[in-house]
Amino acid sequence: MPRETEISVNERAFIQQALQENLRLDGRAFDAFRPLELTFGDEYGVADVQLGKTRVIARISVDVAVPPPERKFDGIFQIIAEFSPMASPAFEVGRPSDAEMVLSRILEKAIRRSNALDTESLCIIAGLKCFALRADVHIIDHDGGLVDASCIAVMAALQHFRRPDVVVEGEKATILSVREREPIPLSILHQPLCVSFSYFEDGEIFLIDANLSEEQVRNAEIIVTMNKHGEVCQIAKYGGATVDPLALLNCTNVALQKVKEMSKIIQGKLEADAKKRDAGGLMAELSAENER
Amino acid sequence: MSDLMTVVLPGDDVPPDDLPKAQNKKKALKLGPGLRHIPPETITTTIAGALVTDARKNAAWIEYNSGRVSALPSAPISVQPIVILDHVCHSRPRQAVPSGGSIGTQLTLQQYLASVGDLVIATVLSSTSEHFNCYITPHTHTAALPHLAFEGANRKNQKKLPPHSLVYARIVNSGKDSIPEITCVDASTGKGEGLGPLNGGMVFKISLSMARRLLAGRKGGVSVLEGLSEKMGFEVAIGRNGMLWVDAGSVKATLAVGRAVQEADEQGLGEKGQKKAVDRALKKI
Numbered sequence: 001m002p003r004e005t006e007i008s009v010n011e012r013a014f015i016q017q018a019l020q021e022n023l024r025l026d027g028r029a030f031d032a033f034r035p036l037e038l039t040f041g042d043e044y045g046v047a048d049v050q051l052g053k054t055r056v057i058a059r060i061s062v063d064v065a066v067p068p069p070e071r072k073f074d075g076i077f078q079i080i081a082e083f084s085p086m087a088s089p090a091f092e093v094g095r096p097s098d099a100e101m102v103l104s105r106i107l108e109k110a111i112r113r114s115n116a117l118d119t120e121s122l123c124i125i126a127g128l129k130c131f132a133l134r135a136d137v138h139i140i141d142h143d144g145g146l147v148d149a150s151c152i153a154v155m156a157a158l159q160h161f162r163r164p165d166v167v168v169e170g171e172k173a174t175i176l177s178v179r180e181r182e183p184i185p186l187s188i189l190h191q192p193l194c195v196s197f198s199y200f201e202d203g204e205i206f207l208i209d210a211n212l213s214e215e216q217v218r219n220a221e222i223i224v225t226m227n228k229h230g231e232v233c234q235i236a237k238y239g240g241a242t243v244d245p246l247a248l249l250n251c252t253n254v255a256l257q258k259v260k261e262m263s264k265i266i267q268g269k270l271e272a273d274a275k276k277r278d279a280g281g282l283m284a285e286l287s288a289e290n291e292r
Numbered sequence: 293m294s295d296l297m298t299v300v301l302p303g304d305d306v307p308p309d310d311l312p313k314a315q316n317k318k319k320a321l322k323l324g325p326g327l328r329h330i331p332p333e334t335i336t337t338t339i340a341g342a343l344v345t346d347a348r349k350n351a352a353w354i355e356y357n358s359g360r361v362s363a364l365p366s367a368p369i370s371v372q373p374i375v376i377l378d379h380v381c382h383s384r385p386r387q388a389v390p391s392g393g394s395i396g397t398q399l400t401l402q403q404y405l406a407s408v409g410d411l412v413i414a415t416v417l418s419s420t421s422e423h424f425n426c427y428i429t430p431h432t433h434t435a436a437l438p439h440l441a442f443e444g445a446n447r448k449n450q451k452k453l454p455p456h457s458l459v460y461a462r463i464v465n466s467g468k469d470s471i472p473e474i475t476c477v478d479a480s481t482g483k484g485e486g487l488g489p490l491n492g493g494m495v496f497k498i499s500l501s502m503a504r505r506l507l508a509g510r511k512g513g514v515s516v517l518e519g520l521s522e523k524m525g526f527e528v529a530i531g532r533n534g535m536l537w538v539d540a541g542s543v544k545a546t547l548a549v550g551r552a553v554q555e556a557d558e559q560g561l562g563e564k565g566q567k568k569a570v571d572r573a574l575k576k577i
Contacts, residue, residue, distance in 0.1 A: 005430035008415050008456045010537075014494040018543045025547065089431035 004090040007216040015217045019205050025213065026052075031254055033209045034145070036262065038156055038269045044183065045161030049153040052211060053143035058135055058153035060161040064175065065132035067123065075122020075130040079107045081137035081150060088142040099146070106147050106236055107137070110192050110225040111154055114233035118187040124166055124173050131163060133186075144211040147223055151194040156266050160273065161186055182286040190227040193262050195255040197222045203243045206251065208258065222248065224255040228263040298343040300354065306335045311352050312345040324353020355501075404429050404500055404533040406466035411487075411507065413495065413531030414461050414474055416453045424453055426461075426474065428533045433471050437461060441475040443484035451489065458490040458537065460529045490529060493539030496550035502557040506530045515563065516556050519570035520549055524577065548573040 007015075015025065024030065034052030041048065045060030065076055081104045083091035091097065096104075111117070122131040135157065137150050162183035165176045198210040198218035207214060215221075220240020225233040232252060237243070277283065298310055311321065323329055326339040337343070341354040406412075406428055414426035417434055423441075425434040437459065439450045453459065465473040476487040498506075505512030507530050517528060526540035526549050536553055540546040552573040556566050 005415075005427070006456050008458050008495060009454065010458050010490060010493055011495055012456075013492070014543065014546070018547065021543050023543055023547065027547075027551070 004088070004216070007213055011213060012217050015214060016200065019200055019207075024207070026211070030206065031208045031258075033148075033258065033262075034211070036152070036265055038152070038266060040156075040160050040269070040273045045157050047153045047157035047160060049149050049156065051145050051149040051152075051209065053141055054145050054149050054211075055139075055141040056146070056149040056153045057138045057140055058150070058157040059138070060157045061134050061136070062161075062163050063132045063134070064124070064129055064173075067127060067130040069127070072127035073123050074119045076132035077112060077117055077119050077122070077135075078133070079104070079112060079135045079137065079154060081107055081139075083139050083142075087139040091139075091142075102236075102238060103137075103147055103150060106194065106223055106225070106234075107150060107154060109234045109236070110151055110194055111158075114192050114225070115189055116155070116192050117158060118189050121187040122163075125168060125171060128171065129173055133163075142212065144213075144215045145196065145209045147196050148194050148209060151192070151225070152262060152266065155191050155193060156269070158186055159188055159191070159266070159270055182283075190229065190231070191263055191266070192225050192227050192233045193259045194223055194225045195251075195258045197224065197251050197254075199240075199243065202241045203247055206247070206254075208254070222251060224251055226252065226255050226259045228256075228260050230256050299341070300337045300343050301340050302338055304337045306337060306343065306352070308333075310343060310345070311335065312347040312350050319350045322349065322351035324351055326354025327352060403432075406435065406463050406472040407532075408463055408466055410463045410532040411530065412461060412463060412474065412533045413490065413529060413535040413537055414459050414533075416455060416457050416459060418455060419453065424459075426459065428463075428472065428474075435463075435472040435474050437474050437476070441477050442488060443477050443482070445477075453489060458495065460487050460490055460531070460537070462487060486529075490537050490539075493527070493537050494546050494550060496536045496538065496554055498534055498536050498553060498557050500532070500534050502553070503530055503532050503534050503536070506536070506553075507532065513563070514553075514556060514566065516552050516566050516570055517549075519567060520552060520573060523574050524549075545577050548576045 018025065022030075026034075028034070034054075037050040039048045040046060041059075046057065047059075048057045049055070067074060067076065081100070082093070083097065083100045083103075085091050085093065091100075117133070122133060124130055135154050137154060139146060139150075162185055164178065164183050165181040167174045167176060195208060196210070198207045198214060198221045199205060200207070200218055202219060207218070210218060210221075220237065222243065223234075223236040225235075227233065235248070235252075274283070300306065306327065323335065326337055326341055328336050328338050330336060335352075337354055339354055343352065344355045345352045404412075412428050414428050414435060414437065416437070417425045417427055419425070419439075423439060424437040426437050427434050439445065440447075441461075442451045445451055459474075459476055461474040461476050463472055464475050464479075476484060476489075478485050478487075502514070505514045506517065520526070524540065524545060526538060526545065528539075528549070529537040531537070536550065538546050538549045538553075540549055552569045555561065555569050559565065561569060
């Protein structure tokens with residue numbers, strides 16, 4: 001079974017020594033993200049996120065399905081995150097590693113269970129038909145920080161996605177194609193984003209957005225998910241040395257600041273993309289979206 | 293070496309005029325990385341890059357760097373010949389597409405393929421009774437480094453290397469169907485000659501062509517290390533498998549050297565750009 005090759009003893013010692021001298025390998029500050037690049041595809045709901053050398057593509061697709069009987073008024077929303085051998089030879093299809101489990105669990109907790117997407121708006125006819133939304137996360141290149149990058153990708157893709165409009169007459173629902181009616185954006189209730197803190201020296205040093213070699217040296221990580229209003233959606237810490245509660249509190253403060261910055265970048269990119277699509281300024285007239 | 297550079301794309305037929313003219317008709321034309329011989333006398337490219345020829349060696353190859361065309365020529369270290377007599381090729385397709393050698397090394401974009409005589413930085417994985425299992429590139433078969441292949445090592449006095457330590461070694465044997473064998477000692481003199489375990493320092497990943505150019509010395513056209521060495525002292529080891537080990541005493545200085553080389557590599561800096569990178573690196577220390 002392939003697995004991530006361990007970092008050499010020289011690199012491990014050097015990275016630890018450098019951190020004690022307040023230096024990171026790429027010259028970043030301890031609380032700095034790598035340059036974030038976000039591009040949208042030609043289709044709605046495709047977001048390509050590059051965080052340094054890490055690259056993640058999220059794609060949203062929609063289908064019509066029968067809602068589960070216990071949740072008649074809800075649509076279906078699934079996030080599927082799988083590592084492919086394309087990102088790293090250490091990944092194997094069909095045999096999820098721990099990191100893969102952590103990624104899908106965190107995305108599940110951060111986005112789905114924090115109700116970032118209003119699933120009730122995906123209902124077409126209660127108990128009979130609903131939209132089944134699916135977010136596929138593809139890891140294209142792996143250089144650490146997969147959780148942060150995937151979360152940005154999914155949230156950006158969800159905000160970018162437009163679902164087809166639907167006309168309901170009694171028990172008959174007609175999905176209107178893009179040519180008939182301009183598709184409708186999803187109703188997003190809030191925008192949670194993840195910030196992962198890697199800590200070293202038993203919680204003395206905290207790093208934001210560690211790259212792969214720093215991830216291999218760290219004690220453990222804390223993943224904080226927040227929205228830009230300062231609401232913490234989840235905090236995850238899987239094993240590792242104990243951390244001072246005050247340090248954790250400090251993490252949430254730093255995370256809030258980072259989340260605000262990233263939300264701003266995503267919003268800016270979304271607006272730029274909308275502007276590009278709005279040729280001739282006719283989008284407002286085409287829109288079939290209900291004023292809320 | 294011709295000054296004129298032809299940019300080629302994969303699948304292009306190389307016109308005979310672009311190939312070097314042999315002064316000695318008996319000398320076979322050597323095809324280097326990125327070129328393929330299709331009998332009887334077609335030569336096509338398998339990768340995008342610049343066609344470089346060397347009339348003296350009667351060799352031609354494609355110069356490129358991980359998808360980016362590199363403008364700096366340097367000779368391939370080992371090429372397997374195809375024989376062309378009076379420009380009528382005898383069909384020897386097996387030799388025209390060799391699996392090993394620097395040809396194979398260059399054709400894959402990121403992955404290094406072991407070739408005899410190359411200097412590499414290997415990572416020790418485990419130790420058996422006879423040899424250390426090392427990997428030259430991650431996720432591939434391990435290479436064997438005999439316990440006795442160190443300077444001054446004998447049955448009684450053997451080196452102990454913990455797992456994940458680094459060694460600077462030379463490849464002595466690499467077959468298609470066998471695991472590569474590496475050594476840290478020159479078999480004829482019994483001396484290490486700079487090879488052996490690497491202690492301290494830091495490893496920086498560089499592209500395969502950068503490693504080749506660094507090892508080629510002045511011909512490679514990389515002056516970063518020379519420029520830095522005028523102002524500061526440091527130790528380096530360059531592995532053909534795309535690794536650069538640097539030890540400059542302090543963390544800051546080591547980082548400055550490694551980053552300067554990586555910068556020159558990633559941005560494809562020319563002579564002037566490299567000088568600027570050196571100045572910037574020196575300022576940081």
